[in-house]
Amino acid sequence: MPKHGGSPRIWRWLCAGLVAALPIGTAVVLHEPDSPRALGTFHDDSTVLIPAAQQNTAADLAVRLQAMLGQHSVLAADLMRSRIRGDDDFVQAANAALNKNTDDMSGLIGQLFGTPAAKSFSPLWSQHVVDLVTYAGALADHNDSARKSSDARLVVSENKLADFFSAASKGRLSKSDARSAVEMHVDHLTEQADAYAKKDYPAADKLYRAGFQHTYALGLALDDALLPKSDVAILQQPIWRLRSQLGELLAEHAVLIEDTTRAAASNTPDFSAAGDQMNGNTQDISAAIGTLFSASAGKQFQGMWASHVDALVSYGAATAAKDQTRQQAAKARLATFETQMSAFLAGATHNRLTKAQYAAALRDHDQMLMQHADAYAAKDYVKAHDVGYETYNHMFDLARTLADAFGESVAEKLPQGGAQTGYGGEAGLVATW
Template identity: 25%
Template sequence: MNVKKAFVAIPMSVALLVPSTAGIVSADDHMNMKPKVDTPAVELRANLDQLFSEHVYLAMTAMRKGAAQEPDFNQAVAALKANTDDLTAAIESVYGEKAGDQFHEFWSNHIGFFVDYVNATAENDEEAKQEALDNLANYKEEFSSFLSEATNNQLKSDNLAEGLQMHINQLITGFDAFVNENYDKAYDAQSNAMEHMYNPSKGLSSAIVNQFPEKFDNTKAVTKAANLRSDLNFLFSEHFALAQQAMQNGIQGAPEYDASVEQLNENTEELSATIGSVYGDEAEKQFKELWSSHIGFFVDYVKATGNEDMEAKEEALNNLDQYREDFSKFMSNATEGKVPSSGLAKGLETHVGQLTGTFDEYVEGDYEQAWDIARSGYEHMFTPAKLFSGAIASQFPEKFSEEDMKEEDMFEDVPMDHWASDYIYGLADKGIVVGMPDNMYMPEESVTRGQFTALLVRALGLETDAELPFTDVSDTFAAEVAAAYDAGITEGMTETMFAPNETITREQMAAMLIRAYNATGGEHNDNVADMMYNDEDMISPQFDHYVDHAADLELMVGNGGGDFNPKADANRAQASKVIYLMWKLKQ
């Protein structure tokens, strides 16, 4: 079989954010409290999941191809521009043509600034690199204000700016790592950057639904079932992105091949663990074995292509055909038939055809077609995420009931569309944080040194029998402060005073985070980049390196406007975010 000729590329279709009446659930459905992953609001969120995460996939790929002067650089950039057009159409469908034009200008400009950074790097022009970063900083402020105004201030400008700064840092960090031949870090940064984009899709979809509830049948974009679908959106789409990149790297003999394969293996581990968390250890083992085998068959296909061995290519395709049957039966059994085997096998046929199709076109030099197929393949992976999340939510409705969430799990002042809700509830689920009286969390309240130390120590699971040297620490935090002191995370304000009730500043928080990172096996780095915050002269000299290192690890970034605000008190929401990120970093 000639795979290239047999494969028909599926054209990209722009899924507009405002649903048609055909997508509206009925009033009876709305009254039914069964968890759903296909409501109009959740579909909106999934569309944004796809477009925002694809932006990172394409942007980081294009930046690397530009640095390496690869022949399909222009086509990768064209795919990135097509993604911008799709995002623009989505925004325009909600906020109108004028807003769409503004969005397009902002979004295109920020891509251009990344291109400027790539070009400046190639020319070893440090001044031009800094100019590109300055332009990105200005974009961050202007775009944050635009989105905040568009959403009637539901999305706060400062919070948006902080998220955009993380996006900028992640892309620049990944690109710099690639240029410096630290390929493991480059692909790790890509994974983090893609996952990060699910935060703006969550926030923006929730804001839109709140603004136009009747257009989304009064459904919600942020629910337990929606979060499940979004998690699977990330894992399945990242699989395609990494597989496509690894296959290209393999046929090129590119130096980053091993790093891309390692990241693909990490994605497999996460997918398998997700399945195991639902269906148990044996199912996790079977899933991993099947999923890993199909990746191996793609590797066989790449090797056979490089060796011009048509018989081996055919064998790889036959093995993929058998995998489709085996995997479809496995998932159909696991979901009790809620994902039919025949339909899943057909979807897997599309997946196989898209990965081999984009690879074949790349090998033959038809880069435009290769990237058209790649975009279709990336989009396709959101279909199994929808199918599997729907099946799981249907099988275990008690785990995804919104009624249960309201009564038992939620703080009154942290709705699910709060910018820090994922971090706060993630820590609450692990017993690391608890609320205040009357089921409140008080996310904007300042956090004290004692509270932050306790959270950090609990998150890292630190314990000690060492004696506490401080005389001003009550029993409330004594064990945690002792563990932090014994681990070298804090030395206190003096030899005998810890000041547990004083608020912790952002620079102090950065210092404790990095000391904790180093104390628990993290790799100390004396060569992190200077972040060059506008208020850098306000950072105490003893904390300067900690602030830069926290940014390098993507634990803390500026508050917006290019400032770090080192002396500002940290609040409970900010503390929850950095503690959660530290916990995740250590897993």
């Protein structure tokens, strides 16, 4: 139960269920390679994935806010865990990544809601981060008095944040609802840290994933409360809901792969718990594909995606063990996945993107995750976090491109509202692999 009292879970949009559909819809625009971003470049031609970061409509920025809040949750949890472990090198790199996220989020708040809002938000959010790290430090030192003091400071900082959001909404978000939402976010982070310190890794990793999902949904709630109603209406359109939901699922995939890879590389006892949450994400993505296309498509996708996940984790473990034979075997499995999945996606979307283009995008994704594993195994935690940060952002570029290729008519198959779920949504609709 939440430490600071019960609070209703924010409704999370969920792609789940198995219904048949065929994709017809908007075409994907491809830009010339003068983009400042190197990631996402197709290897077969001179075209690149549409970078969502270059789209500056309010709707694009609103989805980015959801993304950055979700990213904050996992970066904060990673930092708290490394502080508990006493892994000082990882602490420093994680802290730098979290500071970058804070700066980027403050800049986005400024773009969406104006410079005065950003100036008010930045110190409040920074203090929130400091209080979370202090809480983890008290756990690491086994200092219960300091932990209680940190918890009290967190209550103060979370109330200030919530009051800021409520005031910015001009009455559309009540103070009590805002406090309830921010309170739950803090509870997820502190409770996962408590469980991690007690070596209750299944509980810690459930809360890790739940924290990401809730904080991503918090971004949606803030978008609804703070943006002009005309922009909120755009976000309710099927294609935008699909972009948001695919972005969440794919970003969560990258986050959980990295978490599991770290556990595999360091041979830590939380590997099994991390893998369970990663499997839950695989089930959710597969259920989404089943919703968009058909039950059989969802099952076919799941088999390929599960093999992809397993190969990435195997690569990370082989890299840590300096086993080149296993590394090459994992790379071969990934190459097979890229070929098979690109054919699946091209067929499902009636070749709105070619097999070569899909394969290149998937190859970029796999290469980034392998680069993360390489850096982590080499204990180059700064590079690992830099790669992880860019991989996370790349997931939203990929999600936007896939959503546009899937098309408006497919997006209309999504649920209009939200589903109140526990950890992992309706993952039970799809068998585990």
